[in-house]
Amino acid sequence: MSIQAKFIKFHDKIKLSREDSEYKDAREKDDSILKAVKKALKEEGYPVVDNFLQGSMSTSTGIKNPGEDFDIDRAIVIAFNGSPDDPVKVKKIVLKVLEDRGFKNAKIKKPCVTADYTSKNLHIDIPIYREQNGDYELAVGKKNSSDDNREWSASDPKGLRDWINDSSLYIGSANKKLEQYKRIVRYLKRWRDNKFSTAVAKKVFSIALTVMSKQQFRSSLDDSEKANDLVALRDTVNDMLHASYFSFQGNEQYRVRVTLPKSPWRDIFDGSSLNTGTQFYNKLTVLKSKLDQVIEETDLVKQCKILNEVFGDDFEVPSSSSTAKKAAYSTAGASGTSQGA
Amino acid sequence: MADNIEIIEYLKSKGFACQELDFKGIKAISVDVEIAEKLIELIHFPSSEIAGLPVFLLAKPSEIGHLAHVLNYQEYGHDFGSICVNDRDSVSVNFNMPLLAIEESLNRHIDILEKAITDPIWNRQELLREFKSCWLNVCDFDDRPVLLTNDNGAVEEIDVFRPVKGRKFGVRSYYLAQSKDTELAAAAKIYWQDNSDRSLAGKAVVLPLTEIEPAPLNKGQLENWYLDILSKQKPDILKKLNDNYGQWKTYKYWLFFNAQVPSGKVWFCLSFKSKKGKKHSLPLTERQLENWNVKAVPIRLFNKEAILPRGGANLDLAETKVALVGAGSVGSEIAHKLSAAGVQNLTIYDPDRYNIENLYRHVLPEEFLNYGKSGGLSFSLKRQFLWSKANSSLSKLLDLRNSKLLNTYDLIVIAIGSPTHERLFKEYLLEKDIRVPVINTWLEGFGVGGHAVLDIQERRGCLLCAYVCPDTLARGLGSNLNFIEPNQNVTINMSGCGEQFISYGAMCSAQTALIASDLAIKFLEGKIETSSKVSWKGCEQDAQKHGITLTNRYYQFTNSLKIQPLFHEDCDVCN
Structure with missing residues (x-):
């Protein structure tokens, strides 16, 4: 069995998609909340014209993390015409829906309305947009923000989602390469959760890892079209380190800056501390070096031991290099081929 | 200038x-x-x-x-x-x-x-x-050449027949002297013995020389050269000639000499024609020669040892038994190349009949329309490659799941372009532990390329290595060698269901057949001992025109025609 087979097994363990059984409760909650939010906004004269998933569920980059909540990022869009000048007004309507449904800690944050559903390990983020001719504006402002801190801020959530999901620049086996990129995002997220303290991990934003690895992604497929996630991850991490995200601040400290590739083009790490940047840079450097070690190593068990240390116990270490019997058969019923003679 | x-x-x-x-x-x-x-x-x-x-x-x-x-x-x-x-x-x-x-x-x-x-x-x-070219310098070219079928060069008496009247081309336009019991005898009888149309011209004697001298400088030296050569042979040869032909009289004799020279065995011929229209015995002395006009005449030896190596064929492949499954555009080319390489025992399996739609990407001519492809191909091969013993069958690949039959072959070449049947057949081989080596070959549409894999059961690497699914690393349904991404509509439909076809031309099938044949011949000659794969990569333009997307392998592939190991580390059979 190859190291790639181990990566696939690891990925199967950590990936979280909307169709997963673990996500069933979240999915159902999402559906019912959406229904209630639509109803409430309509009654208040702000009919919902669109809604869509944001975040990792919309880009298939979500991961399971024991002890962590399942996230729902459900964007709500109201029409531009008739929308209130005060963006917090609609956020308050959504907040009330959540409070009425028994959510603890429901509150209005600057970019969204958020709540936790403790018994089901759910964390809900509801950003609200208004839309006109395809242009979106995000309702920004907290419950008690001053007028200066309340605004409809230009944003391009669908553009960002499409940018992440775009495979048009990959030449040959584009979908395979896109899937490999998304696996790499998941690996990096799991690495972050395993290697950083909880407090710092929260500041190494998932969207930053997603954007950085998208911009620096280096695919690796072998002559049989088999992905080599190990090499792709190492090459991508290497390029992340050598791109201009990290700037040296002296005294072995770094600042990290990653610009959103779509409107509002803001720095994802705006206001981030030197500690976050330094830890991020140093741990990414160690990751690269560990991956180099794994590539150099020829024994499968030793490779897996290093990766287990990097990613945690979901990356399994086999008892020997040749014990595992492979699953032999394809799970597809049929596949169209181009073969003739 | x-x-x-x-x-x-x-x-x-x-x-x-x-x-x-x-x-x-x-x-x-x-x-x-x-x-x-x-x-x-x-x-x-x-x-x-x-x-x-x-x-x-x-x-x-x-x-x-x-x-x-x-x-x-x-x-x-x-x-x-x-x-x-x-x-x-x-x-x-x-x-x-x-x-x-x-x-x-x-x-x-x-x-x-x-x-x-x-x-x-x-x-x-x-x-x-350079004896042969020197001899041609003293030959008379006023008559048709003699075609001699002879395998061993031993002393033998042979009837020589005149060319068929009016024939200017082909074997029928030659004098024909056919030794008994040559491998070509059967083919000769079928195709061009035609004794009814040929008249007996005279008698020839095959004479192996134990000593040889350089060819004479000019025609005037022929008689002396002949007597000199006779005098240098071992006495028992001369005695045999004298005993057998010293008394037998006729109007015309040919002597077909053969001798070892530094460039190999050389054959050449002297013709003796009675001077006065009287019958005489074979001249073995100066005095007997007085009754004869002596001429050097060109002779073409028609035997395996002379013809096959000259065409680059390998005599060692004569006994090899190969089954070719599929006589379509790729299979027909493979049959041709294997036969040209010297494979004589080729069994061609294909249930299809030759259709008019096949004409532009197949080797068979129009005469074979409605004939079984395998039968037409075996007939056609035997006409060109005279020692070919190609035979045919209408059986399909899955009909061949018979261990006794399969074990008779040294190699099976499968050119049917059906991954489902090919994988089924492979699983049968695995289940029954049949260890016959197999080559699977296929091409892809729009001229993007073709592939061949050699599966030697006793070596690491098998057909299923070429089918390991890149995503799941389990057994896949399409080959991981393919240049076209799976699950696209690659067929062209001109007139409804049952009339779809993959778009490719004869160049693509010929190129694919070449890589498969090359793999086959190198394996049979012992030049390849490991399970191997080989691909050729063509142009992407037609695929792009039809909106077909290609694999990463296509864009990265730089090893066209290079034979590479087949083994895949995630193949469940080989690990």
């Missing part, structure tokens, strides 16, 4: 003694050269254009002796020796600098002559090595 004066001045400046000559109004250049104290004269007839190595003829060659690489002939009433410097086509000549070309050629002519004159041992060896 330089004129004679320029050439003469140039050669003089290079130290040659030369002058202009006049051969009945034709200006030539004479160059005098001294080799081993012999004065040699070389003649050059300038041409208006230098299209090959400039020629220098040896003047009065008979005065110098019998030289290797020199053939004597007459022109303008003079004797000349034509000197074979090189195969003229194998030299690229500087036609822009004719004087340099003339000087270079002159030096090469002199080098050859010097070697022949100063090294008599080499000269004799070379004369024997």
Whole structure:
């Protein structure tokens, strides 16, 4: 069995998609909340014209993390015409829906309305947009923000989602390469959760890892079209380190800056501390070096031991290099081929 | 082009003694050269254009002796020796600098002559090595050549038949002398014995020579050369000739000689025709020769040892048994190439009939329409490759799941382009532990490429290595060698269901067949001992035009035609 087979097994363990059984409760909650939010906004004269998933569920980059909540990022869009000048007004309507449904800690944050559903390990983020001719504006402002801190801020959530999901620049086996990129995002997220303290991990934003690895992604497929996630991850991490995200601040400290590739083009790490940047840079450097070690190593068990240390116990270490019997058969019923003679 | 004066001045400046000559109004250049104290004269007839190595003829060659690489002939009433410097086509000549070309050629002519004159041992060896071309120099070409089918060269008496009247082409236009029990006998009987149309011309005797001398210089030396050769043979051969043919009288005899020379076994022929229309016995003495006109005549030997290696075929593949499954565009080309390589025992399996739609990407001509593809192919192969024993069957690949049958083959080549059947067949081989090596080959549409995999059961790497799914690393349904991404509509539908076809041309099927045949032949010759894969990559334009997306392998692939290991580390069979 190859190291790639181990990566696939690891990925199967950590990936979280909307169709997963673990996500069933979240999915159902999402559906019912959406229904209630639509109803409430309509009654208040702000009919919902669109809604869509944001975040990792919309880009298939979500991961399971024991002890962590399942996230729902459900964007709500109201029409531009008739929308209130005060963006917090609609956020308050959504907040009330959540409070009425028994959510603890429901509150209005600057970019969204958020709540936790403790018994089901759910964390809900509801950003609200208004839309006109395809242009979106995000309702920004907290419950008690001053007028200066309340605004409809230009944003391009669908553009960002499409940018992440775009495979048009990959030449040959584009979908395979896109899937490999998304696996790499998941690996990096799991690495972050395993290697950083909880407090710092929260500041190494998932969207930053997603954007950085998208911009620096280096695919690796072998002559049989088999992905080599190990090499792709190492090459991508290497390029992340050598791109201009990290700037040296002296005294072995770094600042990290990653610009959103779509409107509002803001720095994802705006206001981030030197500690976050330094830890991020140093741990990414160690990751690269560990991956180099794994590539150099020829024994499968030793490779897996290093990766287990990097990613945690979901990356399994086999008892020997040749014990595992492979699953032999394809799970597809049929596949169209181009073969003739 | 330089004129004679320029050439003469140039050669003089290079130290040659030369002058202009006049051969009945034709200006030539004479160059005098001294080799081993012999004065040699070389003649050059300038041409208006230098299209090959400039020629220098040896003047009065008979005065110098019998030289290797020199053939004597007459022109303008003079004797000349034509000197074979090189195969003229194998030299690229500087036609822009004719004087340099003339000087270079002159030096090469002199080098050859010097070697022949100063090294008599080499000269004799070379004369024997080029015996056949020297013999042709004394042959009469006033009649059709004799075609001789003979495998062993032993003493034998053979009837010689005249060509079929009115035939100008093909085997029927030759005199035919067919030895008994040759491998070709069966084919000859079927295709061109035609004794009813051929009349008996006379009798031939095959005579293996134990001693050989260089061929005579000219026709006038033939009789003495013949008597001299006879005198040098072992007495039992002469006795056998005398006992068997010394009393038997006829109007015409042929003697088919064979002898070992440095370049291999050489065959040549003398024909004896009675001078006065009377029957005489085979002449073995000077006195008996007085009754006969003797001529050297060209002979073409028609046996495996002569024909197959000349065409690059391998005699060692004669006994190899190969099954070819699929006689479509790729399979038919493979059948042709395997047969051309010397595979004689080829069984071709295909249930399909030859349709008019097949014409432009198949090797069979229109005459075979509605005939079984496998039958038509085996017939056609036997016509071209005369020792082929190709046979045919209408069975399909899945019908061949019979271990007793499969174990009779040294190799199975599958060219059906059906991954489902091919994988089913592979699983049967695995289940029954049948260890016959198998080549699977297929092409892809729109000219993007083709593939062949050699699965040697006792080696790491198997067909299923080429089917490991890149995503799940389990057994996949399409090959991971493919250049076209799966699950796209690659067929073209011109007139409804059942009429779809994959778009590709004869070039693609031929190219795919070449890689598969190359793999097959190298394996059969023992040059490949590991399970292997090979692909060729074509152009992407047509695929792009049809909106077909290609794999990463296509874009990264730089190993067209290179044979590479097949083993895949995630194949469940090989690990």
